[in-house]
Amino acid sequence: MGRVARGDHAAFEEVYDQVAGQVYGLVLRVLRNPAQSEEVAQDVLVEVWRSAARYDPSKGSARAWVMTVAHRRAVDRVRSAQAAATREERVARLDVRRPFDEVADSVERTLDVERLRRCLNGLTELQRESVTFAYYEGYTYREVAELLKVPLATVKTRMRDGLIRMRDCLGVER
Amino acid sequence: MTGAGGYDPHRLAGAYALDAMDDDLERLRFEEHLRTCDECAQEVRGLTETAARLGQAVAAEPPPGMRAAVLAEIGQVRQLPPTVGVPPGGRRLSRRGGAAWWPRVTAGLAAAGVAASVALGAVAVRTQDELERVRADDRGVVAVLAAPDARTVSATAGRGATGTAVVSRSQGRLVFVSSGLAALPPSQTYQLWRIAPGAIRSAGLLRPDDSGRVPPVIVDTAGVEQVGVTVEPAGGSAQPTTRPMLLLDLTSA
Numbered sequence A: 001m002g003r004v005a006r007g008d009h010a011a012f013e014e015v016y017d018q019v020a021g022q023v024y025g026l027v028l029r030v031l032r033n034p035a036q037s038e039e040v041a042q043d044v045l046v047e048v049w050r051s052a053a054r055y056d057p058s059k060g061s062a063r064a065w066v067m068t069v070a071h072r073r074a075v076d077r078v079r080s081a082q083a084a085a086t087r088e089e090r091v092a093r094l095d096v097r098r099p100f101d102e103v104a105d106s107v108e109r110t111l112d113v114e115r116l117r118r119c120l121n122g123l124t125e126l127q128r129e130s131v132t133f134a135y136y137e138g139y140t141y142r143e144v145a146e147l148l149k150v151p152l153a154t155v156k157t158r159m160r161d162g163l164i165r166m167r168d169c170l171g172v173e174r
Numbered sequence B: 001m002t003g004a005g006g007y008d009p010h011r012l013a014g015a016y017a018l019d020a021m022d023d024d025l026e027r028l029r030f031e032e033h034l035r036t037c038d039e040c041a042q043e044v045r046g047l048t049e050t051a052a053r054l055g056q057a058v059a060a061e062p063p064p065g066m067r068a069a070v071l072a073e074i075g076q077v078r079q080l081p082p083t084v085g086v087p088p089g090g091r092r093l094s095r096r097g098g099a100a101w102w103p104r105v106t107a108g109l110a111a112a113g114v115a116a117s118v119a120l121g122a123v124a125v126r127t128q129d130e131l132e133r134v135r136a137d138d139r140g141v142v143a144v145l146a147a148p149d150a151r152t153v154s155a156t157a158g159r160g161a162t163g164t165a166v167v168s169r170s171q172g173r174l175v176f177v178s179s180g181l182a183a184l185p186p187s188q189t190y191q192l193w194r195i196a197p198g199a200i201r202s203a204g205l206l207r208p209d210d211s212g213r214v215p216p217v218i219v220d221t222a223g224v225e226q227v228g229v230t231v232e233p234a235g236g237s238a239q240p241t242t243r244p245m246l247l248l249d250l251t252s253a
Helices: A009-031 A034-054 A062-081 A084-092 A099-107 A111-121 A125-137 A141-148 A152-170 B009-017 B024-036 B038-056 B066-074 B103-109 B128-137 B139-145
Strands: B151-156 B162-168 B173-179 B188-196 B199-206 B214-220 B226-233 B246-249
Touching: A009 A034, A009 A062, A009 A125, A009 B038, A009 B066, A034 A062, A034 B066, A062 B038, A111 A125, A111 A152, A111 B038, A125 A141, A125 A152, A125 B009, A125 B038, A141 A152, A152 B009, A152 B038, B009 B024, B009 B038, B024 B038, B024 B139, B139 B162, B139 B173, B139 B214, B151 B246, B162 B226, B162 B246, B173 B226, B188 B214, B199 B214
Parallel strands: none
Antiparallel strands: B151 B162, B162 B173, B173 B214, B188 B199, B188 B226, B226 B246
8 A cells, every 4th residue: 555655556456456346346235236336436446546645554454444435435325315305215115134144145155254144143133233234235323223123322332332243253453 | 431411422433433323413523532532443443444344245346347447547646645734824733643544534524524414415525635624724613513502504506516504503603515516617706605684795715626515614603694605706706796506594503
């Protein structure tokens, strides 16, 4: 990333090859629409180039930084596409699809994913749903609370303790 | 640790790491808190890293043309400088080993930009440098956005232009932000107006960036009932010469 920050195109290509699939996959997971996802993923990757000098390794891995930018952009797109009025409607007509199952089905080939699946399975149902609806569907905690019919405070807490449990299960460095 | 109004920032780390906060004021408060709570910043770091793993798990083959398109585009994109410079007309603030790394922080400070796009459902992403400029230029923006009595008023115009004012009566000020403003020819400018009964005063010219966004403008609210944006001849006018394209009524705020 240091070389990218110094304007090294070859270094950026290496970074691109490592993260593009993850960026596109995440954006697609949240947005569902391939054309929109391509546009957003492209923006994200250009932003990585543009802001590379602002990435601070002491604050986390480069990959997490890129993925955070990608998630943020995808979620912004989802939310901007939903006018305030239609958001309630959206929550109201949410299907009860379980995002986690879908995810597990599509990617259970690799060991990492297998591990992620195992860790997700180690969460309580409410933790798992709070985390995955927020992350994969781009729902706010308010929407998740509405969807799952639980108090806001509970959802906030489950998001936090669910992620903490995931962190520990995955052995993410602190 | 529970802050004013039963606000407990510590509980929010998960929602924050998942981009699941929809209340920008709450998020802004949380980010302010992060800057002073190392333990919380560390927790957010670990949870953000964990969330990224969830993202990695759903990798998919990007469309074939994307690589070439991105590589072509970066050839035309200027990179941001590595350090926080002194912004034009601004002052350098020492920043506590800051959390500026996180895009969320970026988006939040720029929530400085758009505290209330919540109402619009449109949360603009601001670039880090803009945010840093915002921060350095005036912490007053944050004071207004984080004020307990902050209220939001929004208006939209054709083709996606939006204006949002976050009004704090206790601060006697509002923060105006706008996005989606179309580029104007050099002979014209956008101008912001404070509208009080019987008196309209300029609140400055608005200069949208390439993406049509205007950095936050602080406006004194004394006696002001509306704020509006008009298109004026370059250099601005003493009084509006065209109908406002955006008009925000503050009386209900």
